[in-house]
Amino acid sequence: MIKARFFAQLAEDAGCDTLELEFKAGVTARKLLDELExxxxxxxxxxxxxxxxxxxxxxxxxxxDAELSDGDEVGFLPPFSGG
Structure with a gap:
């Protein structure tokens, strides 16, 4: 199982802050978006x-392009800056 977490405005845009997906070997973070679509x-x-x-x-x-492993938590974060 892979847990996708969305933060700040991305959670609003996604309509949730967490989704769990079945793990598939060889999936990269980029390919995870296809699974989320x-x-x-x-x-x-x-x-x-x-x-x-x-x-x-x-x-x-x-x-x-990082390859994911079973049990990974993938966080999607909006750009941020400090001052």
Whole structure:
């Protein structure tokens, strides 16, 4: 099982803050979006595909081509800045 978590505006756009998906071997974070698409209506899925969305795997910042493992938690984060 893979847990997808959405934060801030991304949770609003997705219509939820957490979804669980069946694990499939060889799935990357980018391919996970294809698995999420039937469960998240537009414009939410379109927002997640935007290149400024940040990604974490098990609370560590990660690249979109990272391969996922069973039990991973994938976080989708909006861009942020500090001041």
């Amino acid at each position: 039937p469960r998240i209506a537009a414009p939410g899925i379109d927002t997640l595909r935007h290149d400024v969305v940040l990604l974490s795997i098990n609370q560590v910042m990660a690249e979109w």
